[in-house]
Amino acid sequence: MRAFRFRAQAALDLRLTQEEQALRALANAQNAAERARARTDAALGGVSDANQRFQSAQHDGASGWQISWHRSWIAKQRLEVDARRREAAISAVAVDRAAASVRDTHRTRRTLERLRDRSRRTYDREAGRQDTREMNMLAGLRYVAQAGDQGGSTSDD
Secondary structure, three states: OOOOOOOOHHHHHHHHHHHHHHHHHHHHHHHHHHHHHHHHHHHHHHHHHHHHHHHHHHHOOOOHHHHHHHHHHHHHHHHHHHHHHHHHHHHHHHHHHHHHHHHHHHHHHHHHHHHHHHHHHHHHHHHHHHHHHHHHHHHHHHHHHHHHHOOOOOOOO
């Protein structure tokens, strides 16, 4: 009997490569999301710092234009926070999509692996049956040869 060969091995190798690529893409997306969260936190820290400076300027008796400038600066910092939050949300969506891609590629790879395993079990069962047939045939030939050497007959007279 010929050696076992899984016909869809090339497809399985391709699926494995795709899964590895999807895992790398997921890792990249997670890293980008973490950087976006860090930028959001930094922007929130900037707003907090701006508020503290504004309060300090008011306490020190700042002029009208300085108060106006601080308010504008705080508004700009809040816009930056909003932009960073949007960026973080987009990154989170990218992570979700990458995770879904990993699940899909994993599922297709496992499907092919189960098909390969099932084919291997079928091949092993058939190989076992063929070995049993050959052993039975060999045992029958040995019996006939022994009977012939002993001068006996294998048929009932």
